[in-house]
Amino acid sequence: MLLLTRLIWESFSFALQALRANLLRTVLSLLGVTIGIFAIITIFTVVDSLERSIRQSLAFLGDKVIYVQKWPWIFGPDYPWWRYINRPVANLEEMKFLEENLKTASGVALYVVRPNATAKYLGNSMEGVSVIGATYGYSKVSEVKIREGRYFSQKEVEAGRNIVLIGDEVAKKLFTGQNPLGKEIRVKGQKFTIIGVMEREGENFLGAPRRDIQCIIPYGAFTRMYKISIFGIQPTISLKGFDEDKDLMNLEAETRSLMRIKRGLKPKDEDNFALNRPEMIAREVSSIFGVISFAGAIIGSFAILVGVFGIANIMFVSVKERTHIIGIQKALGAKNYFILFQFLFEAIFLSLIGGAIGIGLVFLITLIPQESLELQMSLKNILVGFSVSAMAGLIAGIIPAWNASTLDPVEAIRSK
Structure with missing residues (x-):
């Protein structure tokens, strides 16, 4: 342990001496490692931030959720729509049947969405606005955070009463400076x-559906306003x-x-319904960003290769x-291994200095405020x-270190 500590300390000292004695040469040689690490970590950080933002944008789909729908989620250019066009849509009777018979579900709900509606209050x-018609169990399958007021009661939903939960932006737009509870919108x-x-959710990276611009009403009330059909709202x-x-x-x-x-x-008979899970999209997103990360690592590795030759040159000198x-x-x-490890550790320390500079530059970039994408460098x-x-x-250091460890002591002393 004492020997290892001595080796590390001496190698670190020699690395600092190399920096001080030949600052310009050392900095230029370490530039390859710095650029390579900067490129790789920047790409990884951007990719991770993009993936995290996309996953957060898709959070409205829920976790541990299965959707029974007419259309399956299939990714790719050749979507066989003709196989699914005549399928029946899910209905309230099927939802109640599943609710009564499923033993492995913690929540069951039926909901339907009508985007681009208009909500009015006085002038x-x-x-x-997205209008969502939902059954009582909607809050169990999809998170509905109430800031003020309350959620529907089961009797209110079953009766299809004209009551509504509104999003934060809807409240601010229609009721500036007023308490919206108890008031009526059209x-x-x-x-x-x-x-x-x-509660307010704020903007998301993909512009995906969010609670701020939603109005949630009982399913019965929704069906009195909009027609549910195989080719319409489903x-x-x-x-x-x-x-x-x-x-x-x-x-x-x-x-x-x-x-x-x-x-x-x-x-x-083939299924005439689709069971879709958010994990399908998550896997697709992960595979895409996996390819991007791999490509970024290949690009950065060329700069790292230049850095390896630069450090090797320093070590030979x-x-x-x-x-x-x-x-x-x-x-x-x-002993030979003492000399070997001394130069090997020195090469590693020099490379770590270059890498630390590259990581530091990436960290500085993450401090720059970003409106659409928040960059975070992970551990x-x-x-x-x-x-x-x-x-x-x-x-970079293995060959120079090996050459140093195999030098003849007599010839080495005479070299001066």
Whole structure:
């Protein structure tokens, strides 16, 4: 342990001496490592931030949720729409059947969305509002955070009463400086009494649906205003699973079985419904960003390669300049491995300095305020940066260190 500490300290001292003695040469040689680490960590940081922002934007889809819908989520250019166009849409009767018979679901709901509606209060109006008609269990399958007021009661939903939960932006737009609770807004000519205001969510990266511009009403009230049809507005049955992944798999299997029974499908008949899970989109996003990260690592590796040659050049010069000292150390009993590790650690320290500068530059970039994309450098990326730097130093220093360790002590002392 004492020997290792001594080796590390001496190597670190020699690395600092190399920086001080030949500052320009050392900085230019370390530039390759700095640029390489900067490129790699910048790409990783941007990709991670993009992926995180996209996942946050898709949070409205929920977690541990299965959607029973007409259309399957298929990614790619050749979507076989003709196979699904004549499928029936989910309905209230099917939702109630699943609610009564599912044993692996923690929540079941039916909901339908009508985007780009207009909400009015006296002389104020707001366009682009999303109206959601939902059954009572909607709050169990999709998070509905109430800032003021309350959620629907089951009797209110079953009766299809004209009551509404409004988003933060709707409240601010229609009721500037007023308390909206108990007041009435109009949507498509119908009056709705406000019983709750939802918490603000703010903008998201993809502009995905958000609670701030939504009005949630009972499903019965929705069907009195808008027509549900196979080619028009189509409801979705949403099922919330339990925490374990295996429970979600069981829920999917149980749902498929019950839906086939409800729709009277024979054993050889193909499903005429789709069971969609947000994990499908998450996997697609991860695969795309995995390719981008790999491409970024390849690009950065070329700069790292330049840095490896630069550090190797420093080490060869360092070995030549200190040949006399190496001879004296060997004459005094220093073993070959001591000399080897001394120069190897020195190369690693030099590379780590270059890597630290690159990581520091990336960190400075993350401090710049970004409106649409918040950059955050994770601990994982920092560790990757230092690991790659250390590996580059190891590769760059192995041959010079080996040459130094195999020098003949007599010839090395005479070299001066």
